[in-house]
Amino acid sequence: MRFLSVGDRKASALVNRQWYEASLDPALQTNTVFHLLTPFTSGSTVQKFGLRKSPNLILNDMDGSSRSKEVVKKACQHLGQHLQSLSLKGSDITEGTFMVIIPHCCNLRKLDLSLCNSLFLSGNLLRKPNDFQAAEKSLVNVRELNLGSLRHLSDCVFNRLVTAMPNVEKLSLSGCTISYEFSPYDKESKTRASTSVLTFVNIKAFLEKQGKKLTSLNLSKTGLPGSSLRELAAVPGITIRELNIAGNRDVDDDDILALVKQQNGLTSLDVAMCGELTSQTVLHIQTYVPQMPYLNFSKFRELVCLRLNMCTGVTDQSLVAIATNVPSLEELSISQCHQVTDDGVTKVVKRLQRLTFLDISCNDKLTNCTLASISQYCHCLQKLDVSLCSQMSHDALDKLQCHLPHLVSLQSRLV
Template identity: 35%
Template sequence: MVNRAWYFASQDCRLQKDIVYSLPTLSTSLETIRVLGTKQTPNLILSNLDGSSLSKEVIKHIVHYLGPHLEHISLCSSSITESAFLSLISYCHSLQKLDLSGCNSLFMSGTLLEKPKDTFRTRKALLNLQELNLSNLRYLSDRTFNRLTGCSPMLKELSLAGCLVTFEFDPYHGSVISDSSAVLSLRNLIKFLKERAVSLKALDLSRTGITSEALKSVAQVNGLCLEKLVLQNCKEISDDAIGILCKSQPGLINLDLSGCSELTGKSVVAISANLQELRHLKLGRLRRLTDDVLAGLAELKELQSLDVSDCHQICGSELVKCFSFSESKMVHLSFSGCSLLKDSTVFSLAKLFGTSLRLLDLTSCLSITDISIRAIIFYLNNLTVLRLGWCKEITDWGLLGMQDPNEEHCPETKDDLGPKFSRNFGNMGFFTPPTYFDDRPVMITKLEDLLINGEKHGPTLRALRHLQELDLTACRKLTDISLQQVIQLPNLKKLSLGMVNEITDRTLVSVATHCRSLEHLSVNHCCFLTDEGMIQTLQTVGRLVSLDISCCDGISDRTLAAIAENCKWLKNLDVSMCNGITVARVELLQSQIPWATNIKTRFVGGADLSISL
């Protein structure tokens, strides 16, 4: 946007450290690889690699143009062969991260790195490897695990999420040798942890069926000082095991216990008492948690991220109390699915965390209203992610920073906010606590009339100028009136307006005009959208990666033609149950944009199809 010299300067590899390029196994990718070679690209995701001649050609190009510069390679869920893997890895001597999750074909035979020359070449390439992801591997055994980790002496992070690990019995019956080609055992894992205790800092054992006794054994490995531990959906873990974990690993910075359904408030007490360095804590789907146990989190002075999503007994009042006297400044906060959360709590938390909060997730918090929205807009000016999906009481008035005058005559809208809450909101300058009248006649005020007459109001959603993600899914009281005016966010990359039934092409075109950085757009079940609006949108927004227009009956094959012409980066498309779209046009679209790796077409043209490339 400046000139060619500045453009090429911006492509310098030193400015590309956080950029990851994703390449499908296509003939068109060969030229892309050559171009990336000139930029010395360090991060690469490769999809759909297998034993085909095209895959071999892609690997040759990667080795020739990118090999010496690659620091991160992801082969997630590829069907890559052993020979192809070795030919790729052997020439990537700068690797720091390697993702082999779901690459079951690579481990099925059990012969990976069986030959000494292969082991030598791989060890030379993985000498500086720090992160290894072995998640979701059905055929990982002690033998292949030992061979692969033996080539990575500097390993700091290891993921075994979703792997089949035997925790409850010893397949070696006390033998010194642990080199099974059939199972991955706890005993072998403990041996590995003892050998790498000094260097290993992060471990992911999510969805592995780890037992409480096994977790205690892992936590108590002599010399092991973990900073990150992920135990998502480990349903066998007890409060007692978490207590031992917290005492044995006091240096934990990141702890994820989401979905560990047997845990209660005792685990939170143990965390608060022992993990003083903790910064990131996830307690999602712990349905036994009650609000009172969260008061102890005030002891965690470094806490920056808290997730209590789907904890249905949490209302947040104790969090307000504990953080009122805490020095921690929250950055990420998730209450998704906490239906007891009220406006008074949202207001207090917004005022408490102010400019520090970057992510707020209130998805399915059914009780919150426009009062919460006005508080968010007024206090949380630095938000980058705001999720309000399924908050069905939110209206146009809230997004526009206005109070619905008709609420004054509706006693049923009165909330138990208390005098202090009302006084604080009054000081914000744009909200007046509702006054309830018994005899005054009801006067229905239309929002359109107030906007035409220039009625004064507080800041609108546009005040959140740093917003990059906005989710308003199923907020069915929203209309074009507010959305056209407030969704004018130049940094917005992800927007969901699915099931906001009242929106029309006017909102869609307005969003495209003011949000040029948009990459992900969902407008499913919006029955008033038409081809005209979609075509204008696609011609304006050139960066779309994901588009969901399912169940939009006003959309036809004309939109698919516009997608083929304008969407050069699109990877995910959902046109399911669009009556105006035909199977033939979908097939043509696939040939026109082969880089689209996921096209969903259920019930298109009267058929039940599910096309996933």
């Protein structure tokens, strides 16, 4: 089968069941994903998973029924040793079912527990010594952990999870309820792990311990105040390369300035929907470059992704400053930055000719002149979003597509 083309392989798979199963050999298909709706999956279907050896498994709509539990157990038995990515996102999974799954997944590198609120409701996850030891043995290779949008995540449960996964490099707490306050009357409140809420003090303690390994942190939509961002940036030994603080409206220009002073190895920074940010975020840094070497933009030459969606204070001047000082950008999003004009975008795309992704949607001041500039300079562009840019025309978009051979995605709902 490996000597056949993809088309011939698909045709041969229709001959009979044996040929079909041969076409599914893992040597012929890589990086496959199994997406199971557990209430509707039969046990006989699951038993065939062992032949596929898929490294990715997504389990949706899991409930507490014995049927779901049995389907999940069989799926992990047949796929467990091959699984590298497991997503339980949004499932009503119980602690018992979770502990049935985990011992079979000894090679996991990515675990998604986001929106699994029922799993964290009691606060007893991995509390039993036997459960913790089983998890610690199976999850030692996990590099990416998603705990996003959990209402009941506490310090104690968080500590048990990250202790069982000591090699985590990417952590997401997006949308989690985090307490940034502590009682001034309780002297132990800064050192004692809470059994009911997740606190920033505890997260900071984790970063102090894990900082050298952690490269990506997502704290978007957590109500992160600027003072806490400064504390995070100043943690000794931490070297974050990807940081997402989108949707935290209390973060201002000075907080970002304090961040980049400490974390000059950033390659990706998402500040979308941080409404307090203005052009000063860029201009302050540019102004102090000669006097403060820690702010030298040469240290940010590896930044490849920048999202400034809904940052209404961003102007043409600040965009040009970004493009001039960070020529390595490959992804730029400036949706709903209403002060940006054709002149600003033209100067930006002229300097950032490596762009593969550009989002300029919902900007009423942008016209066909912007599309002409993109056609002229952005020859590497693969994805473009110009939705709700009312001053652009369909004819200009047609011409743009003729000049961009690599463009595979164009979002262009103009009205």
